[in-house]
Amino acid sequence: MVTIADVARHAGVAPSTVSYVLTGKRSISPQTRTKVRESIRLLGYHPHAGARALATSRANVVALVLPLRPGVHLPVLMRFVTAAVTTARRHDMDVLLVTADQGAQGLRRVAGSAQVDGFLVMDVELDDDRVPLLRQMTQPSVLIGRPAAVKGLTCVDLDFEAAGARCVDHLADLGHRYIGFLGAPSVVYQRNTGYAQRTMAGFGAAAMRRGIASTALPAEDDYESVLVSVRSLLRTQPAMTALVVHNEAALGWVAGSLRSLGRRVPDDVAVVAICPDELAEQMQLTSVQLPAEELGRQAMELLVARLNGHPTAALTLLPPKLSGRASTAPRLRRA
Amino acid sequence: MVTIADVARHAGVAPSTVSYVLTGKRSISPQTRTKVRESIRLLGYHPHAGARALATSRANVVALVLPLRPGVHLPVLMRFVTAAVTTARRHDMDVLLVTADQGAQGLRRVAGSAQVDGFLVMDVELDDDRVPLLRQMTQPSVLIGRPAAVKGLTCVDLDFEAAGARCVDHLADLGHRYIGFLGAPSVVYQRNTGYAQRTMAGFGAAAMRRGIASTALPAEDDYESVLVSVRSLLRTQPAMTALVVHNEAALGWVAGSLRSLGRRVPDDVAVVAICPDELAEQMQLTSVQLPAEELGRQAMELLVARLNGHPTAALTLLPPKLSGRASTAPRLRRA
DNA sequence: TCCGGTTGTTGAAGCGTTTCGACAACGTTA
DNA sequence: TAACGTTGTCGAAACGCTTCAACAACCGGA
Numbered sequence: 182m183v184t185i186a187d188v189a190r191h192a193g194v195a196p197s198t199v200s201y202v203l204t205g206k207r208s209i210s211p212q213t214r215t216k217v218r219e220s221i222r223l224l225g226y227h228p229h230a231g232a233r234a235l236a237t238s239r240a241n242v243v244a245l246v247l248p249l250r251p252g253v254h255l256p257v258l259m260r261f262v263t264a265a266v267t268t269a270r271r272h273d274m275d276v277l278l279v280t281a282d283q284g285a286q287g288l289r290r291v292a293g294s295a296q297v298d299g300f301l302v303m304d305v306e307l308d309d310d311r312v313p314l315l316r317q318m319t320q321p322s323v324l325i326g327r328p329a330a331v332k333g334l335t336c337v338d339l340d341f342e343a344a345g346a347r348c349v350d351h352l353a354d355l356g357h358r359y360i361g362f363l364g365a366p367s368v369v370y371q372r373n374t375g376y377a378q379r380t381m382a383g384f385g386a387a388a389m390r391r392g393i394a395s396t397a398l399p400a401e402d403d404y405e406s407v408l409v410s411v412r413s414l415l416r417t418q419p420a421m422t423a424l425v426v427h428n429e430a431a432l433g434w435v436a437g438s439l440r441s442l443g444r445r446v447p448d449d450v451a452v453v454a455i456c457p458d459e460l461a462e463q464m465q466l467t468s469v470q471l472p473a474e475e476l477g478r479q480a481m482e483l484l485v486a487r488l489n490g491h492p493t494a495a496l497t498l499l500p501p502k503l504s505g506r507a508s509t510a511p512r513l514r515r516a
Numbered sequence: 517m518v519t520i521a522d523v524a525r526h527a528g529v530a531p532s533t534v535s536y537v538l539t540g541k542r543s544i545s546p547q548t549r550t551k552v553r554e555s556i557r558l559l560g561y562h563p564h565a566g567a568r569a570l571a572t573s574r575a576n577v578v579a580l581v582l583p584l585r586p587g588v589h590l591p592v593l594m595r596f597v598t599a600a601v602t603t604a605r606r607h608d609m610d611v612l613l614v615t616a617d618q619g620a621q622g623l624r625r626v627a628g629s630a631q632v633d634g635f636l637v638m639d640v641e642l643d644d645d646r647v648p649l650l651r652q653m654t655q656p657s658v659l660i661g662r663p664a665a666v667k668g669l670t671c672v673d674l675d676f677e678a679a680g681a682r683c684v685d686h687l688a689d690l691g692h693r694y695i696g697f698l699g700a701p702s703v704v705y706q707r708n709t710g711y712a713q714r715t716m717a718g719f720g721a722a723a724m725r726r727g728i729a730s731t732a733l734p735a736e737d738d739y740e741s742v743l744v745s746v747r748s749l750l751r752t753q754p755a756m757t758a759l760v761v762h763n764e765a766a767l768g769w770v771a772g773s774l775r776s777l778g779r780r781v782p783d784d785v786a787v788v789a790i791c792p793d794e795l796a797e798q799m800q801l802t803s804v805q806l807p808a809e810e811l812g813r814q815a816m817e818l819l820v821a822r823l824n825g826h827p828t829a830a831l832t833l834l835p836p837k838l839s840g841r842a843s844t845a846p847r848l849r850r851a
Numbered sequence: 852t853c854c855g856g857t858t859g860t861t862g863a864a865g866c867g868t869t870t871c872g873a874c875a876a877c878g879t880t881a
Numbered sequence: 882t883a884a885c886g887t888t889g890t891c892g893a894a895a896c897g898c899t900t901c902a903a904c905a906a907c908c909g910g911a
Contacts, residue, residue, distance in 0.1 A: 227628030231569030232867035293562030
């Protein structure tokens with residue numbers, strides 16, 4: 182291995198000088214600087230990461246804690262990861278992969294051994310058992326998701342409440358007065374998932390605000406159950422002309438269910454989905470996106486900020502973005 | 517930070533003794549051992565990874581080089597990653613995430629700075645530009661996939677040739693005598709992808725061996741084109757009673773195409789797919805699996821072996837496994 | 852009783868960086 | 882000309898660990 186001493190010898194300077202050329206923490210004359218740079222290039226020198234970590238007590242590595250369990254939507258996860266890694270690299274950081282199944286134990290390990298300078302934790306739940314640990318660790322962390330209490334943390338999430346409201350507003354602006362809500366499977370509401378409840382809450386509040394009649398039901402993951410839910414929504418509220426769907430698995434069956442009940446999309450019933458953009462694109466559904474890249478990028482930027490000692494807000498909510506598509510095409514009949 | 521010196525002081529021994537307790541490289545009396553262990557626990561000591569890396573010139577980290585570009589089948593990738601990470605952890609190693617877009621440059625960086633002890637590179641192509649670099653690096657590497665020349669490397673891959681042959685054998689055993697092959701989009705064969713060609717080769721050779729008439733065609737990613745290919749196969753070989761499909765995107769349209777041409781699955785035409793198991797499961801297709809977990813596990817085990825100085829084979833091919841499902845149900849008419 | 856061989860423990864030297872204090876060399880100003 | 886700040890460079894001391902050579906203490910055998 183070629184060390185800083187080798188470079189120093191080759192360039193005819195002291196090791197410390199080489200170090201200063203590299204870090205720029207002291208002024209170095211242009212001559213020596215180029216001389217040193219040349220030697221570095223010639224010898225193919227790379228600073229030893231471990232030695233550097235030891236001397237600076239900074240590893241320049243962040244841990245990315247990923248939920249690799251079934252049920253997470255992988256395309257979204259991937260886009261998130263890519264964005265996070267890219268952003269980290271832009272700040273000269275590397276990313277250590279920690280799977281969520283290693284649990285709090287795993288976090289303690291990498292934190293304790295000073296392998297990483299900080300944590301990016303995905304898929305945080307309302308009362309996540311990792312949160313207390315993260316709070317008391319010396320290394321900073323940024324969470325994707327929104328636990329019950331964000332005090333003392335740094336969290337990033339889509340503003341699901343606003344997302345629910347955005348759907349209502351879009352539909353209300355198009356003239357709809359009776360709107361249904363097809364939610365996640367009921368277990369999701371029982372479990373403490375937070376984002377599902379918040380979307381519902383935003384939806385309900387916006388409907389009230391706009392004087393719109395709304396009905397909500399959960400939907401399970403199979404065609405039968407989607408059909409049952411949709412039928413039941415229509416029975417409860419026969420005048421319903423629009424449907425907000427917050428359930429990726431159900432999306433594929435919504436149009437079919439409606440059709441089999443004699444309603445066409447968008448002529449009889451308009452549909453707005455809250456889901457990853459590519460899904461919506463594929464099915465030509467008007468949708469509120471899940472801004473994976475943006476979340477990943479922001480989260481990493483916040484983490485870097487904290488690593489550099491800058492204070493950050495406890496909660497950063499990304500505003501929802503709605504993309505209009507065929508499923509809420511302007512309705513001539515209504516205009 | 518609590519250091520080894522703190523532990524030593526607390527336990528009333530020398531730092532080296534603590535080290536030996538931890539590494540087990542010298543015999544330590546049971547008394548001191550328990551005493552030291554107790555102090556470690558009490559003080560919550562974790563060895564500093566950087567310091568350790570510096571002293572041992574071993575980081576206990578391997579780089580996982582992932583293709584995060586569109587087109588890779590994410591569920592398979594994820595299962596692979598999970599297996600690799602789990603296996604690494606079992607050997608007390610951590611995993612540094614390197615995205616393929618960082619290219620050879622990125623590999624050089626993490627290798628040069630001694631951040632990692634080895635590389636696990638996914639999705640290697642026939643003439644991958646990273647291969648020369650990997651070959652000359654001091655750190656060992658294991659590749660998933662199969663470049664043109666494997667000499668001096670360690671590669672793991674599914675035995676695609678055997679997979680193609682396995683499909684033929686399965687169908688031949690069921691009594692089929694005229695078999696078609698629906699391949700990947702033609703660009704895949706133009707590009708140097710290797711595995712596609714090898715599957716074809718295995719398929720063709722096995723057909724010859726069993727005295728079976730075979731016809732092969734590529735298929736693009738849309739319904740129209742699948743339909744055209746299937747029709748063309750049937751026209752070329754009207755007696756065709758079985759189809760081998762090596763094209764994940766086309767899978768969903770194969771049954772439909774056949775039906776629209778008046779053939780039912782499996783009664784008129786049996787179908788065998790080469791694809792991830794869950795896809796096959798979902799469509800109830802007899803299939804040869806892509807053993808993601810097994811590949812990940814094996815690859816990491818091989819890497820660990822090389823890190824420990826054990827020699828490894830240049831090429832490890834996993835035998836294909838066929839799962840029988842409804843699409844090749846035993847045919848009463850034929851029996 | 853003395854010697855050779857274990858066994859358990861230690862002190863110190865290194866691993867490759869960074870960084871602090873020191874200090875020449877140099878222009879500037881008094 | 883003397884004193885002084887600046888600028889550029891250096892030497893040495895950390896950082897926290899491993900490991901080697903050395904050694905004390907003990908045991909059994911001659």
